Amino acid sequence: MDPVTHPAGAAGPLVEADGLMVHFPILGGILQRRRGSVRAVDGVSLSIQRGETVGLVGESGCGKSTLGRAMIKLREPTGGSARFDGRDLARLSARELRRLRRRMQIIFQDPYGSLDPRMSVGDIVAEPIQTHRLASGRAKHERVRELLRLVGLDPVFAARYPHEFSGGQRQRIGVARALAVEPEFIVCDEPISALDVSIQGQVLNLLIDLRRELGLTYLFIAHDLAVVRHVSDRVGVMYLGRLVEIGASRRVYALPAHPDTRALLSAVPVADPAVERRRRRVILAGDVPSPANPPPGCRFHTRCWLYERLGRPENCRTVEPELRPVGADQRAACHYAEAALTSDVGVVRPADAAPRDAH
Amino acid sequence: MTTQVPAPAVVDVLAARPVVTPRRDALRRLRRNRLAVVGAIVVVVLLAMAVLGPALAPWHYRVQDLEALRANGNRPLPPLSPDHLLGTDQLGRDLFSRLLDGAQISVTVAVVVQVVVLLIGVPVGAAAGWFGGRTDNLLMRFTDVVYAFPDLLFIILLGVAFRETAIGEAMNGLLLIFLAIGLTGWVTMARLVRGQVLSLKESEFVEAARAIGVSDFRIVVRHILPNAIGPVIVAVTLGIPSAILAEATLSFIGIGVQSPRASWGSLIDDGTRWMQSEPHLVVFPALALAIALMSFTFLGDGLRDALDPKLRGRQ
Ligand SMILES: Nc1ncnc2c1ncn2[C@@H]1O[C@H](COP(=O)(O)OP(=O)(O)OP(=O)(O)O)[C@@H](O)[C@H]1O
Ligand code: SF4
Ligand SMILES: [Mg+2]
Numbered sequence: 292m293d294p295v296t297h298p299a300g301a302a303g304p305l306v307e308a309d310g311l312m313v314h315f316p317i318l319g320g321i322l323q324r325r326r327g328s329v330r331a332v333d334g335v336s337l338s339i340q341r342g343e344t345v346g347l348v349g350e351s352g353c354g355k356s357t358l359g360r361a362m363i364k365l366r367e368p369t370g371g372s373a374r375f376d377g378r379d380l381a382r383l384s385a386r387e388l389r390r391l392r393r394r395m396q397i398i399f400q401d402p403y404g405s406l407d408p409r410m411s412v413g414d415i416v417a418e419p420i421q422t423h424r425l426a427s428g429r430a431k432h433e434r435v436r437e438l439l440r441l442v443g444l445d446p447v448f449a450a451r452y453p454h455e456f457s458g459g460q461r462q463r464i465g466v467a468r469a470l471a472v473e474p475e476f477i478v479c480d481e482p483i484s485a486l487d488v489s490i491q492g493q494v495l496n497l498l499i500d501l502r503r504e505l506g507l508t509y510l511f512i513a514h515d516l517a518v519v520r521h522v523s524d525r526v527g528v529m530y531l532g533r534l535v536e537i538g539a540s541r542r543v544y545a546l547p548a549h550p551d552t553r554a555l556l557s558a559v560p561v562a563d564p565a566v567e568r569r570r571r572r573v574i575l576a577g578d579v580p581s582p583a584n585p586p587p588g589c590r591f592h593t594r595c596w597l598y599e600r601l602g603r604p605e606n607c608r609t610v611e612p613e614l615r616p617v618g619a620d621q622r623a624a625c626h627y628a629e630a631a632l633t634s635d636v637g638v639v640r641p642a643d644a645a646p647r648d649a650h
Numbered sequence: 651m652t653t654q655v656p657a658p659a660v661v662d663v664l665a666a667r668p669v670v671t672p673r674r675d676a677l678r679r680l681r682r683n684r685l686a687v688v689g690a691i692v693v694v695v696l697l698a699m700a701v702l703g704p705a706l707a708p709w710h711y712r713v714q715d716l717e718a719l720r721a722n723g724n725r726p727l728p729p730l731s732p733d734h735l736l737g738t739d740q741l742g743r744d745l746f747s748r749l750l751d752g753a754q755i756s757v758t759v760a761v762v763v764q765v766v767v768l769l770i771g772v773p774v775g776a777a778a779g780w781f782g783g784r785t786d787n788l789l790m791r792f793t794d795v796v797y798a799f800p801d802l803l804f805i806i807l808l809g810v811a812f813r814e815t816a817i818g819e820a821m822n823g824l825l826l827i828f829l830a831i832g833l834t835g836w837v838t839m840a841r842l843v844r845g846q847v848l849s850l851k852e853s854e855f856v857e858a859a860r861a862i863g864v865s866d867f868r869i870v871v872r873h874i875l876p877n878a879i880g881p882v883i884v885a886v887t888l889g890i891p892s893a894i895l896a897e898a899t900l901s902f903i904g905i906g907v908q909s910p911r912a913s914w915g916s917l918i919d920d921g922t923r924w925m926q927s928e929p930h931l932v933v934f935p936a937l938a939l940a941i942a943l944m945s946f947t948f949l950g951d952g953l954r955d956a957l958d959p960k961l962r963g964r965q
Pocket of ligand 1: 316331349354355356582
């Protein structure tokens, strides 16, 4: 059997990043010499099991898209490794990698930029089929029609061009293109955030339905924590190129262990006014530091509310915290995660929340 | 399938409409722009004049109607003279026929210059944009040097250096002039194409093609080039008037087209000597030049709007 195109079996995670780094060079001067680097992703380890959906959140520019792209080798890692089904992507030949692309796909945020304006919808959806010689002639056209139907579009629109469609419809076209190769893993890079609020739900439901029907594995990147909670089994939080917390969605949302997670959650409005009254909200002070020059020690310390509350402990400035277990199926990179866990910022205090957690 | 999500009502409206390809959409928008349509018509007329010129011309451009000249006291014939619609010059040559010859020269200059510009500018720009890094640096510093060098000086130097060679003698020395103009003009095209390729290379649809496993070659051919072509067409159209003007300027200052051939620039130059008594010798060639420049500019501006992807699909 072909080891590239056929799954090795259920053993081990489907996708795995190990100390993954992506640094972009900053060039300057007339000679375009390297002046430094943007550490977009700076040592992230993350594994995703078959059939699992891992949500990824974090402020704009923290490296979510870059991580997602590096995991399917659309970005060249500058350190660490990305593995797919046990195979190190860096070790594959260009040819092997192209064949492996059948198994991993990506859905983009921008439904306008992600479709070639000069190709018809039919050609766009047919391109993966042609590239991997999955079908030709009539069978190809039939497959394109089937895919369009699968994403809720009328197949008669295959002859039309992207500019004739609305944002939501274009996003469906992008989904059909990703599904054309029958992938196992899809990076969904903020697939609904550019859409009209009224159609976000439709596209989200489509992705959820497809996941169930086709047994897909997702890395689901989003700004909106409520959306991520809705779709993810586990959720990861990034800050300045690092994964600062990861754990089962239920845990992370109920008991966030990293001050950044709590700050992000406190920005999300809660429907229940009783909960809203009992929790404390924090607004992160200042701007995100430059990923070209992250703060020493804990990268979050320049904006951390807990650091301030604890009287600016020295180790926050000098020792970079590693991800460590802070509960069942939950890890956080904070020296004072235990203090964060019992705080009332972002969510209600665990003591108050306990009875609510029961149901 | 259970995933059938009710499609929004827009789709039903769409079903009733004819398919609008990007090209048809661009044409539609071009047609709505009146100036551009007028420009296009004049451009077509100009092309026809250039191609059919010798057949249309009542006189050969170098033939002197000495009889009529003598009858007019050896002075240029005024417009609306019998046999000479726009009059003649001081040598009795038919001005209308000479303007037609000028049209041929202008169109030739436009074509030769833009071919040179495309042949050099597109590959250089595409290579710089696609390969990036060192290649980009090298090519772009080279274009900077060409850009910084004074065009006129370069053209004159080339003219002097190659005067005695086969290229220098081809077409009465015209070919050399045209090549020289092209050799100074490709820089802008290279920069434009580089910018296009750079931004298209980073576009999400190219990233999508990479994710699918499409080869680099096919990405360039299927995605990058077709999307870069619009701005190139606009640049070519808008580059034509400057090429025509450059030739006219060179001919006006006497280092371009030589007698007996009649460029609009050299016609204006000749005419200035008679400007007081026979203004038509300056007015008509100047008018021809102005109309040609304006129509290409109008057409180019119209194409720019029509091919702008951001405006695609708009009414
Ligand atoms: N191709 C690139 N070249 C240079 N820098 C880049 C490149 N792509 C991303 N970056 C930088 O890397 C950092 C991370 O960017 P990334 O797009 O991954 O963030 P993100 O978390 O997806 O943000 P957003 O939520 O806005 O999509 C940013 O500082 C960005 O400017
Ligand atoms: S390690 Fe210190 S600065 Fe970093 S998140 Fe924890 S408390 Fe805040
Ligand atoms: Mg992003």
